Amino acid sequence: MTRKESVFWGRYADLVNKHGLSGYAAEWTVHRAQQFVYGLEGRKLRNVDATYLDQYLNVLGRNDSLQDWQMIQAINALKILLVDVVSLDWAVTYDWDARLSACRDLEPTHPTLAREAPLMRDVHRQEACALTPAAEAQLERIKEVVRTRAMSIRTEQTYVEWARRFVDYCGGTFPEGPAKVRDFLEYLALVRKVAPSTQSQALNALVFLYGQVLKVELGDLGEYRRPARKRRLPVVLSPGEVQLLLAAMSGRNKLMASLLYGAGMRLMECIRLRVQNIDFDNGYILVVDGKGGKDRRVPLPVKLVPELKAHLTAMKAQHDADLTAGFGEVFLPESLARKYPNASKEWIWQYVFPAARLSTDPRSGRRRRHHVSEKNLQKVVKSSAVKAGIPKRVTCHTLRHSFATHLLARGSDIRTVQELLGHADVSTTMIYTHVLNRSGVSGQSPLDTL
Template sequence: MVETTKNINSSPQKGKKLLEQFRDNIRLKQYSYRTEKTYIEWVREYILFHNKRHPREMGVTEINQFITHLVVDRKASASTQNQAISAILFLYRNTLHIELDQSSLNFIRPKKGKRVPNVLSIKEVRAVITNMTGQYKLMTQIMYGSGLRLMECLRLRVKDIDFENHRIIVYDGKGGDDRVTMLPDSIIAPIRQHLAQTKATHQKDLAAGLGSVQMPFALDKKYPAAHQQWIWQFVFPAPTLYTEPETGITRRHHIHETAIQKAIRVAAKTAKIEKRVTPHTFRHSFATHLLQNGYDIRTVQELLGHKDVKTTMIYTHVLQRGANAVKSPLDP
């Protein structure tokens, strides 16, 4: 271990267990809660794989063994391997303050293979949405009409819907960036009606001494009363309350992603769509249909929140006539 690592600050946070220190460091970096949970799970698996040895007693040899296990035994995908690698390296650098000699790591970060996104036609999109009701229908309309990712839709708060300017503001999207996208005129009235019902539920929670919502980053310290304010509530709140184990506070979170995933699967099956349809399919369809309608690819890039236009370019390969509108030689 000595020859493969360099200890740049060996003093750990006193009085806290390793995973608690790890969680604190993730929050200091303002990573999303989803990333926090994923990273903690990977570090826990890494420790258990090595029979609960402390990571400080391990190094590149043990990391290589764990990643090899993921590849060979668990047949982990490229994205899964990358998650595990990122979590473990974060642990060593930011919590244990050990700088690994990465030249001694014998794995290469796997690259994801290129995949053509699964896209529905406009007719198919409408068929699926027609077979949905209530808030799940509204969520699907937002993902298709505004190009939101599933978790971006779930994490929408009341303040993020700008009715006056017909726009949705997406805060802390993938990569930590904010962006603005359109709010379709056709769903303004349904959203207003939905929010009226949601507000009634929130007022009942407040009357019962509840009404708290988890605040992003450290805003609960900056604005101590904001967690009960209407504007900070989730647009699509969960039907049940939960008690936060760390604080003991009872809150209302957003709907779980599995609920909308199931609703879309059922609607697609009812509509007899013979394709794999997921929430992300509607974001893919949003981008493809905009390009089909002649919108500039840079505009679509901004609406999707892609940092590189190359990512957006993938949708040119699923247009009705293929990339660059090439006509097949088989057609007359």
Template sequence: MPSTASTNLRLRDQVRRVIRLNRYSVRTEKSYWYWIRYYIRFHGVRHPQEMGAKEIREFLTWLAVERNVAAATQNQALNALVFLYDKVLGVPVGDISGTTRAKRPPRLPVVLTHEEAMRLIAELSEPYDLMASLMYGAGLRVVESTRLRVKDVDFSRGVITVRDGKGGKDRTTLLPGPLLEKLQAHIEQIRSEWKMSNPDYQVPVSLPFALVRKYPNAGHSLAWQWLFPSSGCCTDESGNIVRHHVHSSSVQKAVKAAVKQSGIGKAAGCHTLRHTFATELLRRGSDIRTVQELLGHSDIRTTQIYTHVLGQGFAGVASPLG
């Protein structure tokens, strides 16, 4: 009889194979496997094929009631299990309508003023100041800023291309004018070190999925170099030594420290800069549909929350106090 460990290993290989066939991101792969493994352990290490809608309802309800997880967290677990049953095992999930859903409290995002954002950025050292400037100036998520490559910055068109953003989508956003010289100098430094065969550039950069097989020399090309490479090397999924981009946790840590140093007095982080990008554009008269496209929101309702931050939901209504 096969061991539990070997059974789980085979299931993980199945999950990994289907995820990569569907070209999901590495972050999604890790997240889905985390919840699948959690689900299996919750039910006494039973194989998912032995379980179904009843066990899914129990697990999701337990997350909401006992673990008190956020609605987004419960949805993430649900998405992972639906993917497992539908895409990997080929078994319908069934009726899970009786699941107790986590509450989604109505919260408005924390935003900064333009002056506060600039004060925060001024506290950061290189290259974190440039990355934070892109989060505020172009509306990038922290992960999107870390994943930028040389080829993603188009100076002639004045755009930045975001590859494999949230939901696996590509989009373009504006290239902030005040960052042109700094970005050009940054890329020129990368180009110079690459041309001089700096030892750091002898190691190929990590590439997405099967691209390394399709274009075996891409990892050494200038276009595919990370804009913000990590200081050390690591191994990819095939065991090859590669250079990855700077980890998002390093950026988050630097920004948190800068928030404290700047004395802003708000619970701000990397994503606050993206929120501030959106509210500043709307405050300055940008069309909400344009802001939606720049942010990469699939639903306009997600973008509309920023109108509430600005108080536009009360347009035309004056306080009786004056």
């Protein structure tokens, strides 16, 4: 290494330390940056552009030996290099957050993947007691019955978790009769202080367990303590607060949050969007397999069309590069993959918001590209609300609440809003009329009339 290079990397190491990194983390951050610089093959560092960086990171994302945290480490190393050291203008505005947020692997229990993995004993946390072999078999039987009845993966996970908690409470085995079930429900209310909906969820899970798996009728459980049910109104942002929130975000995360508000989609509906679900010509988004397994159409915000098209152009280039490298497959449900064996490589089936890294398919072991993890957008929305100074508890679902409330405020009828939200019962949608003070009582304070 020449003296000039030693000075350059010494300066880079100092900046790494200023970012709070030390020890092996700092050493590997420097190493990641050096890998990038010494792989430029004659190109000067100052001549690197966003296209080259995208290509480099895409190749890195196809490296099956690189874990998600190592990918994050590499991106942070390049951000320090190109923004703080070389000070490239385009690097300052580059969407680093989107690159970082797309690195997280989907855990095996994620709803997108869990149903596709073969039935096997869960690797779960240390329990309070050891389960009997019969109890373990019954827990697995819950999955089989749920899947036979075509119930959702969320329901499957919830029922298995409540059954596991119940068998822990009972000492490792499932007792006969309703006595222990009643005791467990009271324990949840009096000791665990759970919400009424949580206790009802546990009851539904245990009724399913006994009736459909153990083939034991619980009968009348009798009287047991229930938590007091409280009526909660949804948190809704004003149009001005929505503008402040979105202004505090940037890049891909802002695009996704804008879709949540502009189309009223649920978080996972946005995360799982595929290319063919967006109809630019007719101005709508097709939500496939939403809550309850239902499809519906929602409006495509006109303001987002140019940005969405530019985003899809970039993702198409990434997909083409994957195909050239021998990859390019996307995750498809098993039934769909059997019916259309070549669909996994087609552009129309790709996720609109794909992960930055290829992941291993739990069934075949092949390297495929899943969608981004929803946890990153959840964190960004929460932190952006704090940054914007919004004194409310803001989540991704708050944007959906705001979508419905603002539509009603502009005169949309309740049935239209119900269809756009995908609610099975209009009474669920009616809650937004209470937010608007449309209960027949004037929203004006009597103090203002004095």
